[in-house]
Amino acid sequence: LAPPDPALKIKTAPAPEPVERRLCVTTPSATYNVELRHDAGAWLIDAIDAATPNARLFILTDQTVAALHADALTRALVGRGRQVTLHSVPAGEGSKTLETASRLYDELLLAGVCRTDAVVALGGGVVGDLAGFVASTILRGIRSVQVPTTTLAAVDASVGGKTAVNSPRGKNLIGTFHQPQAVLIAREHLATQNPRQHAAGLAEVVKIAATSDALLFERVERDAKALLEFAPQPLLDVIARAVELKALVVGRDEREQGERAILNYGHTIGHAIESGERFRLLHGEAVMLGMLAEAEWAVTQGGSPKVVERLSALAKALALPTSWTAARIDLGALALDKKRQGEEVRLPVVPKPGTVELRNVSLEALASFVQRRTAT
Amino acid sequence: LAPPDPALKIKTAPAPEPVERRLCVTTPSATYNVELRHDAGAWLIDAIDAATPNARLFILTDQTVAALHADALTRALVGRGRQVTLHSVPAGEGSKTLETASRLYDELLLAGVCRTDAVVALGGGVVGDLAGFVASTILRGIRSVQVPTTTLAAVDASVGGKTAVNSPRGKNLIGTFHQPQAVLIAREHLATQNPRQHAAGLAEVVKIAATSDALLFERVERDAKALLEFAPQPLLDVIARAVELKALVVGRDEREQGERAILNYGHTIGHAIESGERFRLLHGEAVMLGMLAEAEWAVTQGGSPKVVERLSALAKALALPTSWTAARIDLGALALDKKRQGEEVRLPVVPKPGTVELRNVSLEALASFVQRRTAT
Numbered sequence: 133l134a135p136p137d138p139a140l141k142i143k144t145a146p147a148p149e150p151v152e153r154r155l156c157v158t159t160p161s162a163t164y165n166v167e168l169r170h171d172a173g174a175w176l177i178d179a180i181d182a183a184t185p186n187a188r189l190f191i192l193t194d195q196t197v198a199a200l201h202a203d204a205l206t207r208a209l210v211g212r213g214r215q216v217t218l219h220s221v222p223a224g225e226g227s228k229t230l231e232t233a234s235r236l237y238d239e240l241l242l243a244g245v246c247r248t249d250a251v252v253a254l255g256g257g258v259v260g261d262l263a264g265f266v267a268s269t270i271l272r273g274i275r276s277v278q279v280p281t282t283t284l285a286a287v288d289a290s291v292g293g294k295t296a297v298n299s300p301r302g303k304n305l306i307g308t309f310h311q312p313q314a315v316l317i318a319r320e321h322l323a324t325q326n327p328r329q330h331a332a333g334l335a336e337v338v339k340i341a342a343t344s345d346a347l348l349f350e351r352v353e354r355d356a357k358a359l360l361e362f363a364p365q366p367l368l369d370v371i372a373r374a375v376e377l378k379a380l381v382v383g384r385d386e387r388e389q390g391e392r393a394i395l396n397y398g399h400t401i402g403h404a405i406e407s408g409e410r411f412r413l414l415h416g417e418a419v420m421l422g423m424l425a426e427a428e429w430a431v432t433q434g435g436s437p438k439v440v441e442r443l444s445a446l447a448k449a450l451a452l453p454t455s456w457t458a459a460r461i462d463l464g465a466l467a468l469d470k471k472r473q474g475e476e477v478r479l480p481v482v483p484k485p486g487t488v489e490l491r492n493v494s495l496e497a498l499a500s501f502v503q504r505r506t507a508t
Numbered sequence: 509l510a511p512p513d514p515a516l517k518i519k520t521a522p523a524p525e526p527v528e529r530r531l532c533v534t535t536p537s538a539t540y541n542v543e544l545r546h547d548a549g550a551w552l553i554d555a556i557d558a559a560t561p562n563a564r565l566f567i568l569t570d571q572t573v574a575a576l577h578a579d580a581l582t583r584a585l586v587g588r589g590r591q592v593t594l595h596s597v598p599a600g601e602g603s604k605t606l607e608t609a610s611r612l613y614d615e616l617l618l619a620g621v622c623r624t625d626a627v628v629a630l631g632g633g634v635v636g637d638l639a640g641f642v643a644s645t646i647l648r649g650i651r652s653v654q655v656p657t658t659t660l661a662a663v664d665a666s667v668g669g670k671t672a673v674n675s676p677r678g679k680n681l682i683g684t685f686h687q688p689q690a691v692l693i694a695r696e697h698l699a700t701q702n703p704r705q706h707a708a709g710l711a712e713v714v715k716i717a718a719t720s721d722a723l724l725f726e727r728v729e730r731d732a733k734a735l736l737e738f739a740p741q742p743l744l745d746v747i748a749r750a751v752e753l754k755a756l757v758v759g760r761d762e763r764e765q766g767e768r769a770i771l772n773y774g775h776t777i778g779h780a781i782e783s784g785e786r787f788r789l790l791h792g793e794a795v796m797l798g799m800l801a802e803a804e805w806a807v808t809q810g811g812s813p814k815v816v817e818r819l820s821a822l823a824k825a826l827a828l829p830t831s832w833t834a835a836r837i838d839l840g841a842l843a844l845d846k847k848r849q850g851e852e853v854r855l856p857v858v859p860k861p862g863t864v865e866l867r868n869v870s871l872e873a874l875a876s877f878v879q880r881r882t883a884t
Contacts, residue, residue, distance in 0.1 A: 237677075
């Protein structure tokens with residue numbers, strides 16, 4: 133690594149817009165901060181530094197993010213006197229495998245990783261899940277810090293402590309629960325993702341708003357265009373609120389025994405659509421379609437069609453898809469749902485935005501609905 | 509699976525010798541029972557049944573153990589109305605890899621494993637570590653029951669919640685902490701292991717006695733011959749006591765931050781010897797050699813040679829090796845020690861049997877001692 137640049141030790145000037153949020157996430161096994169700021173400057177280095185005393189730092193990232201942000205982060209941490217190595221994997225879902233984890237184990241072990249060291253996950257959901265999995269299993273677990281660079285990762289993957297790699301039999305079927313030391317979100321990082329990724333991430337905001345917060349749902353409806361354009365105030369407001377809502381749910385149900393199932397809204401059918409599309413859809417796009425389909429199913433059970441209408445209008449406003457290609461749905465993936473209990477699944481049902489019920493639904497009935505819906 | 513044999517529902521007659529022990533292990537994240545009995549009859553089925561309500565059971569074992577015990581266990585569980593599938597891997601350390609774990613993930617996912625299901629680990633340390641790792645990472649963790657069939661696994665691997673697979677860079681470098689629902693030890697299972705395996709397992713009893721219990725150390729000295737012959741009373745007495753001592757240490761230090769380091773006695777140099785011998789030594793044999801070497805090192809630091817004498821006499825009485833082949837020690841493995849802290853390791857030192865101190869020792873000094881010792 134290059135010698136530290138002394139200029140980097142100087143704190144950056146205050147961000148032009150002082151959008152800041154700090155949340156404290158508490159679970160039975162850990163407490164940590166989620167910080168959201170405008171820039172990716174000195175506060176980020178301070179926060180990583182404070183969260184990982186005495187650790188050597190292994191930055192895990194993907195090649196796309198590495199080109200954008202890894203150099204600045206590495207130099208700034210080295211400038212702070214930290215020992216840092218950088219490890220990058222190809223961008224995309226294809227890296228979220230045991231094989232890639234195995235290569236990272238090798239790299240970290242070769243570098244002499246210790247129990248007291250820490251992983252910094254710099255990237256989107258794939259990097260966060262993969263880096264979290266590696267951190268939780270190498271030497272039976274070392275610390276990790278999440279620095280999400282996509283909206284999806286900021287909202288979803290960085291809170292809850294879920295880590296995962298994919299199996300040839302389905303997504304996220306191998307993983308652990310491992311709480312990070314801190315989650316550090318910079319709008320400056322988020323603004324470099326591509327628009328399609330960003331919109332897909334906003335689908336997870338829609339998900340938590342639909343199940344838990346009518347006001348947040350209305351705010352996303354109102355500010356959809358500004359959100360797509362990364363307008364600082366609405367963006368950090370809605371992400372912070374979504375993270376806060378998720379943290380509350382996760383804090384009450386760390387190991388996914390009960391209430392946390394509401395976070396699964398749109399995911400049961402969404403995973404089947406995603407798997408049927410062979411991962412050509414982004415996760416958030418599939419979740420949006422899954423929410424629409426699950427809302428339509430609720431209508432067949434006597435629910436109001438209003439929810440379908442508002443979800444559909446919001447999907448359009450956020451440039452998210454509202455239909456999937458016929459015959460491209462993997463009903464087998466429904467049977468592999470992790471939340472399956474025997475022949476049933478606990479499905480979150482939204483009677484109106486901001487409220488949710490959990491209903492035990494037969495997988496067969498759900499699969500047959502999806503099949504009919506897909507055929508039309 | 510064959511239909512249940514109704515005769516199996518009848519409780520077996522009381523075991524001829526009523527050697528029984530039940531211990532309760534408490535850690536911050538879990539509480540579970542360790543039961544030790546003479547036979548492998550109805551009590552074992554009762555205990556598995558009670559520990560895994562509503563679960564489908566996936567018995568993970570190796571081909572050697574499968575031939576001896578899997579059929580009886582499977583039939584008895586099916587007779588109790590449980591859904592059971594059997595999954596076996598080749599016997600030996602070679603199965604303790606990410607690749608084997610990956611194959612087991614596939615088998616369990618293909619069988620439709622749910623969060624509410626459970627893994628039964630039937631076998632020695634390799635099966636216990638591998639099955640525990642798979643259980644802790646599939647669907648982000650399902651329940652497990654440990655049924656150790658070797659002395660090593662009974663004493664060591666079944667308490668403490670450590671799971672692991674090996675990396676090409678060293679043993680146990682990938683793993684998790686995952687507490688089982690129960691640990692169920694039958695002398696009838698232990699008695700089918702080969703004598704060399706059994707003796708190696710007793711080395712772990714020697715380890716915990718040396719660091720924590722002078723009376724247990726004397727008992728092993730006195731009953732060495734009877735222990736090697738699987739005499740029921742001394743065997744279950746010393747295993748129960750060793751498990752109890754280990755459970756106390758682990759209960760006070762679940763995540764291996766402090767005191768638990770005493771369980772590492774003999775392991776720092778032991779791992780280097782084991783790795784240098786390319787796994788031709790059994791783990792317990794390497795630990796015995798490691799204890800001898802670490803005790804000899806303590807003498808160079810002013811310790812009493814009496815500990816070396818008693819350990820050496822005990823090793824001979826237990827048919828364990830007391831010397832290793834020159835030049836067959838992997839000093840690089842010392843540097844990979846998971847308990848390494850920078851350039852030092854916290855080494856347990858035994859001034860006399862039953863007492864222990866933790867000392868920070870420079871890896872370089874230790875490596876140079878081992879090198880001199882090996883050269884002579």
